[in-house]
Amino acid sequence: MTTATRQPDDATVPQRDDAPPAGGRHLLEVQDLFVEFHTREGVARVLNGVSYDVDAGETLAVLGESGSGKSVTAQAIMGILDVPPAVIRAGHIRYDGRELLTMAEDERRAIRGAGVAMVFQDALSALNPVFPVGWQIAEGLRVREGRSQADAMARAIELMDRVRIPAARDRVRDYPHQFSGGMRQRVMIAMALALGPRVLIADEPTTALDVTVQAQIMDLLADLQRETGMALILITHDLGVVASVADRIAVMYAGRIVEHADVYTLYGRPGHPYTRALIDSIPRHHGRADKLTTISGLPPNLTRIPRGCPFHPRCPLRQDVCTTDVPPSIDLGDGHTSACHFAEEVFDGRR
Amino acid sequence: MSRFVLRRLLQSVLTFFGATLIIYALMFSVTTDPLQALAGERPLSPSQRAQLTAQYHLDEPFLVQYGYYMRGLLTGDMGRTITGRQITDVLAEAWPRTLQLTAITMLIVIVFGVTGGVFAGLRRGGVFDQTTLAITLIVIGTPVFVLGTVFQTVFAVELGWFRPSFAPELGIATYVLPAIVIGLLSLATTMRLTRTSVAENLRADYVRTANAKGLTRNRVVGVHVLRNSLIPVITFLATELGGLMSGAMVTEGIFNIPGVGGRLFQGIRLEDGPLVVTIVSLIILIYLVSNLVVDVLYAVLDPRIRHE
Numbered sequence: 001m002t003t004a005t006r007q008p009d010d011a012t013v014p015q016r017d018d019a020p021p022a023g024g025r026h027l028l029e030v031q032d033l034f035v036e037f038h039t040r041e042g043v044a045r046v047l048n049g050v051s052y053d054v055d056a057g058e059t060l061a062v063l064g065e066s067g068s069g070k071s072v073t074a075q076a077i078m079g080i081l082d083v084p085p086a087v088i089r090a091g092h093i094r095y096d097g098r099e100l101l102t103m104a105e106d107e108r109r110a111i112r113g114a115g116v117a118m119v120f121q122d123a124l125s126a127l128n129p130v131f132p133v134g135w136q137i138a139e140g141l142r143v144r145e146g147r148s149q150a151d152a153m154a155r156a157i158e159l160m161d162r163v164r165i166p167a168a169r170d171r172v173r174d175y176p177h178q179f180s181g182g183m184r185q186r187v188m189i190a191m192a193l194a195l196g197p198r199v200l201i202a203d204e205p206t207t208a209l210d211v212t213v214q215a216q217i218m219d220l221l222a223d224l225q226r227e228t229g230m231a232l233i234l235i236t237h238d239l240g241v242v243a244s245v246a247d248r249i250a251v252m253y254a255g256r257i258v259e260h261a262d263v264y265t266l267y268g269r270p271g272h273p274y275t276r277a278l279i280d281s282i283p284r285h286h287g288r289a290d291k292l293t294t295i296s297g298l299p300p301n302l303t304r305i306p307r308g309c310p311f312h313p314r315c316p317l318r319q320d321v322c323t324t325d326v327p328p329s330i331d332l333g334d335g336h337t338s339a340c341h342f343a344e345e346v347f348d349g350r351r
Numbered sequence: 352m353s354r355f356v357l358r359r360l361l362q363s364v365l366t367f368f369g370a371t372l373i374i375y376a377l378m379f380s381v382t383t384d385p386l387q388a389l390a391g392e393r394p395l396s397p398s399q400r401a402q403l404t405a406q407y408h409l410d411e412p413f414l415v416q417y418g419y420y421m422r423g424l425l426t427g428d429m430g431r432t433i434t435g436r437q438i439t440d441v442l443a444e445a446w447p448r449t450l451q452l453t454a455i456t457m458l459i460v461i462v463f464g465v466t467g468g469v470f471a472g473l474r475r476g477g478v479f480d481q482t483t484l485a486i487t488l489i490v491i492g493t494p495v496f497v498l499g500t501v502f503q504t505v506f507a508v509e510l511g512w513f514r515p516s517f518a519p520e521l522g523i524a525t526y527v528l529p530a531i532v533i534g535l536l537s538l539a540t541t542m543r544l545t546r547t548s549v550a551e552n553l554r555a556d557y558v559r560t561a562n563a564k565g566l567t568r569n570r571v572v573g574v575h576v577l578r579n580s581l582i583p584v585i586t587f588l589a590t591e592l593g594g595l596m597s598g599a600m601v602t603e604g605i606f607n608i609p610g611v612g613g614r615l616f617q618g619i620r621l622e623d624g625p626l627v628v629t630i631v632s633l634i635i636l637i638y639l640v641s642n643l644v645v646d647v648l649y650a651v652l653d654p655r656i657r658h659e
Contacts, residue, residue, distance in 0.1 A: 080559050109565045109566075109567065113563065126557055128579070129654070140565070144565060175655070177655050192563075195564075
């Protein structure tokens with residue numbers, strides 16, 4: 001499992017540090033993805049060589065601040081980026097060994113929903129306001145699987161039961177605005193599950209919800225994943241949310257993956273100053289309320305990404321080399337990589 | 352829902368009486384001597400005058416006269432025009448013409464306005480969009496009487512594609528040019544409204560969701576986008592119905608169509624109080640009904656709006 005951050009002119013192929021699963025490929029694989037947005041203010045380099053992969057039954061959390069490119073990567077996988085303004089400059093996205101970026105639109109559409117499905121952040125705007133929820137869940141079943149109206153509706157009720165919406169049979173004809181935020185998110189999940197996807201991408205599924213409901217939705221996603229054995233990509237900016245569900249975490253910054261590790265390693269021994277700063281900024285619940293720790297500065301403007309390491313203006317460990325050279329992805333063992341010139345020192349706690 | 356409709360109906364009744372009262376008062380104040388107008392050039396003897404005054408309740412106070420008038424209207428007796436014709440007969444003759452004209456106008460507005468708007472909205476910034484945008488701007492800025500006269504001169508007199516004035520032997524074809532003139536403004540507005548609505552909805556989050564389901568673009572646009580985009584358009588069209596009917600007035604004048612608008616035009620010139628008040632009351636009624644329909648339609652089209 002490799003996560004690498006590279007420049008497009010970098011000729012070396014990222015080395016895998018563990019044996020690929022049977023069949024020699026991952027279920028879903030993003031490799032060296034470069035995406036730009038052409039705006040009036042100039043070209044925003046939103047993704048600058050993102051690579052990650054995920055296999056059946058595992059959960060990869062993609063962590064980062066707003067604008068780090070987590071959602072854009074997900075939309076590129078789904079093929080629902082608005083092109084233009086978005087342009088995919090380079091890279092590969094493979095599902096089940098098949099390259100999605102060069103695939104014919106019809107083939108690609110067949111993968112959407114049935115192969116890779118997505119749960120969006122704000123269920124109120126992501127659901128169509130003028131159709132009943134049952135209709136929206138059943139739509140994919142009718143159109144894609146050719147089921148009858150009655151059959152699809154019965155299946156929609158089953159799906160609503162499965163995501164634990166109480167009185168599903170009575171609520172199937174209700175409209176999205178008639179549900180609470182948590183229930184609406186469950187409807188979104190039921191809709192995403194309708195065609196039995198092998199990969200589920202959840203894009204900040206709990207951001208719009210209050211804390212107790214967040215926990216319920218995370219539990220639901222974890223349970224569903226266990227039951228179905230699907231791969232789960234969980235996009236979030238909330239370190240607290242991922243700790244209990246994720247197997248691995250990829251930390252994104254300015255369109256790159258700056259660190260990738262399993263959950264325990266990442267929390268215990270981060271190899272990147274950015275990850276360390278993120279962990280330090282989690283509010284602690286003991287003692288008296290001290291001032292919250294924050295990361296000074298702002299994420300870079302993507303139309304003017306700083307030279308060298310994009311994190312250097314905010315980095316407490318900055319050296320001269322950081323302002324000139326883009327750090328390579330350094331292998332720290334056991335699939336742990338960090339794109340920092342001083343990754344080993346950070347990892348060892350020497351810095 | 353039914354409580355809402357009931358409440359709206361009661362409001363409509365009040366509006367109806369209020370509006371007709373104002374019209375009646377206006378007509379009452381501008382009419383100098385209705386009896387002389389009735390008699391035309393002939394002199395009226397004092398006894399004739401007394402008899403007619405009693406017959407038309409002209410010596411009664413204003414409100415009593417209005418009361419008599421409304422009683423007649425509500426019992427189906429619209430009274431007589433100042434020239435003695437039954438207003439019911441006048442309307443029975445004029446009404447179908449105006450209805451046909453309005454129906455054809457509406458058809459043109461819906462077919463060209465909505466279709467054009469959808470195309471422009473789907474390719475916002477494209478050649479079709481830019482062209483229609485410019486044309487609709489010109490149309491919206493041009494008064495109906497200018498447009499009517501220009502179209503009459505160019506397409507009927509010069510090019511000879513249409514007849515310049517009403518020709519009943521042509522059937523509905525005779526309404527096409529006037530309908531274009533009446534409908535052009537609504538058509539332009541409909542097109543721009545549809546365009547904006549489609550373009551806006553195309554960017555909505557639920558469209559991304561629909562795409563993520565693996566639906567075809569035709570289905571995403573044809574089902575998800577259209578269903579949402581047409582909510583404001585349909586409600587606009589329903590309110591426009593009343594506007595089209597009153598817009599018909601000027602155009603019927605230009606093209607000499609003896610419809611309701613033409614009669615109203617005539618009535619105002621001849622100070623024919625009963626005729627004007629009756630026709631305007633009918634137009635008010637149409638407005639009220641179409642507004643009520645719009646409110647109910649809104650709730651039907653957009654489930655987020657519930658009239659409790």
